[in-house]
Amino acid sequence: GQQLNQSPQSMFIQEGEDVSMNCTSSSIFNTWLWYKQDPGEGPVLLIALYKAGELTSNGRLTAQFGTTRKDSFLNISASIPSDVGIYFCAGQGHNQGGKLIFGQGTELSVKP
Amino acid sequence: NAGVMQNPRHLVRRRGQEARLRCSPMKGHSHVYWYRQLPEEGLKFMVYLQKENIIDESGMPKERFSAEFPKEGPSILRIQQVVRGDSAAYFCASSPRGPGGSTEAFFGQGTRLTVV
Numbered sequence: 001g002q003q004l005n006q007s008p009q010s011m012f013i014q015e016g017e018d019v020s021m022n023c024t025s026s027s028i029f030n031t032w033l034w035y036k037q038d039p040g041e042g043p044v045l046l047i048a049l050y051k052a053g054e055l056t057s058n059g060r061l062t063a064q065f066g067t068t069r070k071d072s073f074l075n076i077s078a079s080i081p082s083d084v085g086i087y088f089c090a091g092q093g094h095n096q097g098g099k100l101i102f103g104q105g106t107e108l109s110v111k112p
Numbered sequence: 113n114a115g116v117m118q119n120p121r122h123l124v125r126r127r128g129q130e131a132r133l134r135c136s137p138m139k140g141h142s143h144v145y146w147y148r149q150l151p152e153e154g155l156k157f158m159v160y161l162q163k164e165n166i167i168d169e170s171g172m173p174k175e176r177f178s179a180e181f182p183k184e185g186p187s188i189l190r191i192q193q194v195v196r197g198d199s200a201a202y203f204c205a206s207s208p209r210g211p212g213g214s215t216e217a218f219f220g221q222g223t224r225l226t227v228v
Contacts, residue, residue, distance in 0.1 A: 006154075033216065042116075042203050042219035043155070088154055097168045098143055098207055100217060102154035 006089050006103030013079055014111050021106040022073040023089035031092040032065050032072040033100065038085045046087075047074070079110050115139070116206050116220035117186075124226045125194050133189040133223045137206030144187045145217060146179060149201045158202075161187060194227045201225075 006023045013019060023032075031050055035043035047058050049065035049072060056063055062075045072089055086107050090100040115138035125131050137144050142163050147155040160168040161181035172179065176194075181187040191198055201224050205217040 004154075035219075040221075040224075042118075042221045045216060045218060048216050090155075097160050098145060098217065099157040099160055099168060099171070100145075100147075100155075100205075101157070102147075104154045105152075 004089060004091060004101050004103040006106055008106060009104065010107040010109070012109045012111065015079060015081060017079055019076040019079055019083075019108060020073060021087060021089075022071060023091070023103045024071045025091055025101075026070075027093060028069040029091035029093050029101075030069075032063070033090045033092075034061075034063050034072070034074045035088045035090060036085045037088060037105075043088060076108075079108075081110050081112055084108055084110050116204060116218055118202075118204050118220035118223050120223060121221060122224050122226070124228060126228055127195055128193050131191040131194050131198070131225055133191075133202050133204075133225070134186045135189070135204030135206075135220060136186040137204075138208075138218055141206035141208050141218075143207045143209065144181050145205045145207075146187075146189050147203045147205065147219075149203060149222075151200075155203060158189075191225075194225070196227045199225055199227045 003026050033048050034046045037043045047063040052069045053067050054065040060077045086105045088105050089103040117136040119134050144161045146158040149155045157171040159172050159179045176192045178190045201222045203222045205219045207217045
């Protein structure tokens with residue numbers, strides 16, 4: 001089945017630093033989504049990408065849909081303490097209905 | 113997302129009991145998905161439903177698990193004769209359209225099932 005590899009698994013950074021995380025897939029996806037999950041909560045959608053090469057921003061967050069359609073990255077600029085949480089990529093393949101395949105998550109810790 | 117309502121938030125069951133998890137999708141959404149999340153792992157797809165229809169249940173265990181989304185009322189994920197391995201967070205997501213349209217899925221806060 002389709003698999004997503006998300007890296008890094010965890011990051012410890014200083015407030016104000018930029019962050020980058022990425023996901024790669026064993027097969028092509030039509031849609032890439034990036035979510036953030038806080039402890040005890042459900043994932044919250046951050047950015048949705050629908051076209052190969054698409055670059056989309058949401059405030060300090062920027063995500064890109066890779067041109068091969070097998071990868072995506074998420075950048076966070078000038079991190080702040082409330083960026084702490086687990087970030088998940090999720091992809092949707094062709095003829096897969098609406099179901100999403102999730103990466104394993106990147107746990108972000110920000111030191112003030 | 114507060115728009116997708118799941119209840120209960122926490123559920124404790126003894127081995128062998130039944131667990132019923134409820135999900136009310138966002139207003140206007142007719143597509144519901146259930147996912148399971150084990151500690152420190154990503155979410156794993158279980159089942160995709162539209163009103164009164166199961167579209168894809170490829171992620172559902174073959175036994176003890178069932179799901180429905182009736183014409184009226186919330187979607188229900190039912191786990192019969194629970195075992196300790198069923199302990200997990202169960203998330204429901206809804207989207208306004210199915211394949212071919214915008215499929216941004218919005219998640220509820222989850223139900224954390226603990227089997228003792």
